[in-house]
Amino acid sequence: MAFAVEGINSNSKLLPNLSLGYSLYDTCFNLGIGFRAAISMASGKEEHIVLNDSCVGSTPVIGIVGDSSSTRSIAISSVLGLYRVPMVSYFATCSCLSDRQKFPSFFRTIPSDAFQVSAMIQILKHFGWTWIGLLISNDDYGLHAARSFQSDLSQSGSGCLAYLEILPWDYDPAEQRRIVDVMKKSTARVVIVFAHDSHMIDLMEEVVRQxxxxxxxxxxEAWSAAAVLQTPRLMPYLGGTLGIAIRRGEIPGLREFLLQTRPNIRHDNRYGNSSVNQFWEFTFQCRFAPPPAGWxxxxxxxxxxxxxxxxxxxEFLDTSDLRPEYNIYKAVYSLAYALDDMLQCEPGRGPFHGHSCGTLQKLExxxxxxxxxxVNFTTSFGDQVSFDENGDALPIYDIMNWHWLPDGRVKVQNVGDVRRSAAGEEILKLNExxxxxxxxxxxxxxxxxxxxCPPGTRMVRKKGEPECCFDCIPCSEGKISNNTNSMECxxxxxxxxxxxxxxxCVPKRTEFLSYHEPLGICLTTASLLGTFICAVVLGIFIHHRSTPIVRANNSELTFQLLxxxxxxxLCSLLFIGRPRLWTCQLRHAAFGISFVLCVSCILVKTMVVLVVFKASRPGREASLKWxxxxxxxxxxxxxxxIQAAICITWLYSSSPAPHKNTQYHNDKIVYECVVGSTVGxxxxxxxIGLLAILSFLIAFLARNLPDSFNEAKLITFSMLIFCAVWVAFVPAYISSPGKHADAVEVFAILASSFGLLGVLFGPKCYIIVLRPERNTKKAIMGRGVTK
Structure with missing residues (x-):
C-alpha cells in the first residue's frame, strides 16, 4: 500500500496537486479490532496525521482497503455501507458480498467465490470428474462457497457430491477422525477444500495418521500456495494438488522500494515494538537499544x-510471486483513479443533481x-481493472500444481488459468x-x-443415490441413443x-415378392413356361386346325380359350415386383377378366356340347341355329x-393401392397392395366362382354323352381342379402375411391355369403329335361305337 500511494503521489498525471495519505491497522484476525479501526477511520476520530508542514490535520477518508477476511468484511461493510464509505477488499471472496442491497459501497479486486466455484467446475468438466467430495470451513467463506458450489454443480449437471463435511474451527481429533473415515470409505477420488491453511494442517495430520x-x-485460493503444507511429510499425500490461485502480478520498482526500508531507532518500545523493527530484529538477529537484560x-x-x-x-524481498500484494496495489489505484475522475468533473456537466460535481472540500x-x-484502467502488468454492477472485478485465476521434485523439494508451478471474458464467457486454459x-x-x-453409459443405452438412476450413480440399460428394439449418458432412448x-x-437408426429392410429371390424366380419361370406352352399348343392347333379332333372341339372357342x-x-407377373399404383390396380382387374374370359369359353364349349347332343336327336335340328x-x-x-364392369366399379369406388405395412415385422417394411374394397x-x-361352378355342373350333366363328344368329361375334371384350387386359396390368402399372400395368389393362378391347360389340351396334343393315326373322323367315331 505504501508503495502504491507513493507511486500515485509521484505521478504528475494522476491526482496532480494532491497527495494521498494512509493509516495502517492490524486487525490481529479479530473482528472487534478490525471493526473499531474501520469505524474510527470513517468517523474521523483517528489520530491526526502529520506528513509535512503543509499537510497537517484531519483529512477526509476517501476509502478503506481491506479487510482480508470475508467474515470481517461482511460485518464492517454492512455498517460502512449505510454511510456509503467505499471499501475495496483485496482478499474477501465470499459471493454474498456481491449483494448490492446489503453492501452498496463494497468493491473488491479479487474474484468472488462464485467465480472460484465456477472455475472449479470448469476443471472438473475438463477431466471428467463427476464424483466429488467437498470439505469446507465453518465460517461465511466455507458455507457460502458450499451453497454456491452445490447450486452451480446441480445446474451444470456435470457431477454430484459424494459427501459434504464441515471442518471444525478448533482442534477436534474425534471429528477429524470421523471426516477422514468418510473420505477413506468413499469411492470419490477428488476432494475439493474451501478452507484456510490452518484447517488443512489439522486435517492432514489425521490423513497422515490413517x-x-x-x-x-x-x-x-486460501491454501493453494500455503508453504506450511508443502513439507516432505505431507507431499506423499498432497503432491499433484491442483489449486486456484490469485492472479500473479508484477509491480515494477517494488523491490527497490522495499530495500529502502529502515527501522525507526527512536521508536519508544514502551508503546510496543513497531512491525518494521520486529522484522529488522528477526532478519538480522539483533536488538534495538535498550536491549533485553543479558542480551x-x-x-x-x-x-x-x-x-x-x-x-x-x-521472503520480504521476493517480488516474483505477488498475488495478494498485487490485489492491494490495484485496490489503491482504483480509489485514486475514482478520485481523479471526480476532481476532473466540469461544473454544469456533472452526473449528480443539477449536473453538479463532487468536490474535495465538500466530499460526499x-x-x-x-x-x-x-473506474477503468490498465495496470503496468497489462491487466484491465474495472468493476461490474456488483462491485466485482473482471475475474481471473491462475491454476497452480504442486510438483514434488525428485530431490524432495516442492515447486508450485502455474499450469494454466481460467478467466471470464468481457462477453461473459468462461475460458479455461490448461497445459496438461x-x-x-x-x-x-x-x-x-x-x-x-x-x-x-455408451451410445445404445440409457441412464437409470439408482434408487436412493445421487444422480451420478446410475445403471446403463440397453435401449429396446426400435429405439436408439446416439450420445453418451442419454437419459432417454x-x-x-x-x-x-x-x-x-x-x-x-438404419432403414428398415423392405420385403415384397421380388424377381430376384428364389420364390419370385420360380413363379416367374412357371408363368413364362405356362405362356410358352400355351403358345406351343396354339401353334399346334393352328397347324392342325383342319384335322377332325380340332374341328370336333369347336376350334374358334379353343383358340379363344388358349x-x-x-x-x-401373364397376369401372374403383375403380382411379382415392387407394388406400384398401376400394378396394384391392374393385377386384380387383369386376373379377374382373364379368368372370366377363360371360364366363359369353357362354359360356352360345355353348352355347345349339350346343344349339339340335343340337336342330334330327331326333330331337334333347329336348336343349333339359336x-x-x-x-x-x-x-x-x-x-x-360383366366382370369388366365389376372391375371398373371397384377401381372407381375404392381402388387398390400400394401400402407400406409395418405391422407384420418391426424391423422390415412389407410392400403390399391393399385391395381397397374387400367387397369388390x-x-x-x-x-369367377359362379361361372366355374356353372361350367362344372353343366359338364357334369354332359359327362355320359357319346365318346365323340367326350370333352365334357375333361371339362368336368378341369373345373373340379379349378374349384378345388380356388376354394383352398381363400383361407390360405387370408392367413398369409405380406409377400406370401401374393405368392399364394400367383400359385393359385398358375395351378388353376396349368390344370385347365393340362386337362383340356393334354390328351388332344397327345393324339395330334404322337398318335396321328387316331386323329381321323373314323377313329373318333369308332370310339363312339365301342362305347
Whole structure:
C-alpha cells in the first residue's frame, strides 16, 4: 500500500496537486479490532496525521482497503455501507458480498467465490470428474462457497457430491477422525477444500495418521500456495494438488522500494515494538537499544538500522510471486483513479443533481462510490481493472500444481488459468504436459460413481443415490441413443429401425415378392413356361386346325380359350415386383377378366356340347341355329363384360393401392397392395366362382354323352381342379402375411391355369403329335361305337 500511494503521489498525471495519505491497522484476525479501526477511520476520530508542514490535520477518508477476511468484511461493510464509505477488499471472496442491497459501497479486486466455484467446475468438466467430495470451513467463506458450489454443480449437471463435511474451527481429533473415515470409505477420488491453511494442517495430520493416499486434492485460493503444507511429510499425500490461485502480478520498482526500508531507532518500545523493527530484529538477529537484560552479555548484537537487506535472504524481498500484494496495489489505484475522475468533473456537466460535481472540500463519499463503480484502467502488468454492477472485478485465476521434485523439494508451478471474458464467457486454459500427477501411471485419476453409459443405452438412476450413480440399460428394439449418458432412448422414424448396437437408426429392410429371390424366380419361370406352352399348343392347333379332333372341339372357342389361358399366365407377373399404383390396380382387374374370359369359353364349349347332343336327336335340328357362332361369341363377350364392369366399379369406388405395412415385422417394411374394397374383391372372385361352378355342373350333366363328344368329361375334371384350387386359396390368402399372400395368389393362378391347360389340351396334343393315326373322323367315331 505504501508503495502504491507513493507511486500515485509521484505521478504528475494522476491526482496532480494532491497527495494521498494512509493509516495502517492490524486487525490481529479479530473482528472487534478490525471493526473499531474501520469505524474510527470513517468517523474521523483517528489520530491526526502529520506528513509535512503543509499537510497537517484531519483529512477526509476517501476509502478503506481491506479487510482480508470475508467474515470481517461482511460485518464492517454492512455498517460502512449505510454511510456509503467505499471499501475495496483485496482478499474477501465470499459471493454474498456481491449483494448490492446489503453492501452498496463494497468493491473488491479479487474474484468472488462464485467465480472460484465456477472455475472449479470448469476443471472438473475438463477431466471428467463427476464424483466429488467437498470439505469446507465453518465460517461465511466455507458455507457460502458450499451453497454456491452445490447450486452451480446441480445446474451444470456435470457431477454430484459424494459427501459434504464441515471442518471444525478448533482442534477436534474425534471429528477429524470421523471426516477422514468418510473420505477413506468413499469411492470419490477428488476432494475439493474451501478452507484456510490452518484447517488443512489439522486435517492432514489425521490423513497422515490413517495413511489415506490416492486422492486428488483441489485447493481454493486460501491454501493453494500455503508453504506450511508443502513439507516432505505431507507431499506423499498432497503432491499433484491442483489449486486456484490469485492472479500473479508484477509491480515494477517494488523491490527497490522495499530495500529502502529502515527501522525507526527512536521508536519508544514502551508503546510496543513497531512491525518494521520486529522484522529488522528477526532478519538480522539483533536488538534495538535498550536491549533485553543479558542480551549483550550473551553475545547478542545491537541493531544500528544501517544493516544491508541485500546481504540476507528473506521472503520480504521476493517480488516474483505477488498475488495478494498485487490485489492491494490495484485496490489503491482504483480509489485514486475514482478520485481523479471526480476532481476532473466540469461544473454544469456533472452526473449528480443539477449536473453538479463532487468536490474535495465538500466530499460526499456516495459520490466517490459512483465514480468507483465506473473506474477503468490498465495496470503496468497489462491487466484491465474495472468493476461490474456488483462491485466485482473482471475475474481471473491462475491454476497452480504442486510438483514434488525428485530431490524432495516442492515447486508450485502455474499450469494454466481460467478467466471470464468481457462477453461473459468462461475460458479455461490448461497445459496438461506440465501437470504433475501423484499417481501411477502419471495421468489424471478417474472419479466417477458410475461409468458413462455408451451410445445404445440409457441412464437409470439408482434408487436412493445421487444422480451420478446410475445403471446403463440397453435401449429396446426400435429405439436408439446416439450420445453418451442419454437419459432417454428415442424412437426411430417409421421407415427406420434400430441398429444391433442401438446407437443409430438404419432403414428398415423392405420385403415384397421380388424377381430376384428364389420364390419370385420360380413363379416367374412357371408363368413364362405356362405362356410358352400355351403358345406351343396354339401353334399346334393352328397347324392342325383342319384335322377332325380340332374341328370336333369347336376350334374358334379353343383358340379363344388358349389365348385367355396365356393371359392368365401373364397376369401372374403383375403380382411379382415392387407394388406400384398401376400394378396394384391392374393385377386384380387383369386376373379377374382373364379368368372370366377363360371360364366363359369353357362354359360356352360345355353348352355347345349339350346343344349339339340335343340337336342330334330327331326333330331337334333347329336348336343349333339359336346357338351358332355369333351367339357363342356374344355369350363370351357378355359374360366377360360383366366382370369388366365389376372391375371398373371397384377401381372407381375404392381402388387398390400400394401400402407400406409395418405391422407384420418391426424391423422390415412389407410392400403390399391393399385391395381397397374387400367387397369388390369378393364380388370379383365370386363371379369367377359362379361361372366355374356353372361350367362344372353343366359338364357334369354332359359327362355320359357319346365318346365323340367326350370333352365334357375333361371339362368336368378341369373345373373340379379349378374349384378345388380356388376354394383352398381363400383361407390360405387370408392367413398369409405380406409377400406370401401374393405368392399364394400367383400359385393359385398358375395351378388353376396349368390344370385347365393340362386337362383340356393334354390328351388332344397327345393324339395330334404322337398318335396321328387316331386323329381321323373314323377313329373318333369308332370310339363312339365301342362305347
Amino acid at each position: 495413511n489415506v493416499t490416492g486422492l486428488q486434492w483441489l485447493a481454493c 549483550v552479555e550473551g553475545g547478542g548484537a545491537l541493531c544500528t538500522g544501517q544493516e544491508d537487506l541485500e546481504t540476507v535472504e528473506t 463519499l456516495w459520490q466517490l462510490v459512483h465514480y468507483l463503480q465506473k 504436459d506440465r501437470i504433475f500427477w501423484n499417481f501411477e501411471p502419471k495421468k489424471p485419476p478417474r472419479s466417477v460413481c458410475s461409468d458413462s 428415442t424412437s426411430c422414424p417409421e421407415d427406420f429401425w434400430s441398429s444391433p448396437q442401438r446407437d443409430h 389365348l385367355s389361358l396365356k393371359l392368365c399366365f 346357338f351358332g357362332a355369333m351367339q357363342q361369341r356374344g355369350t363370351v363377350l357378355f359374360l366377360t363384360f 374383391f369378393a364380388v370379383l372372385l365370386g363371379y
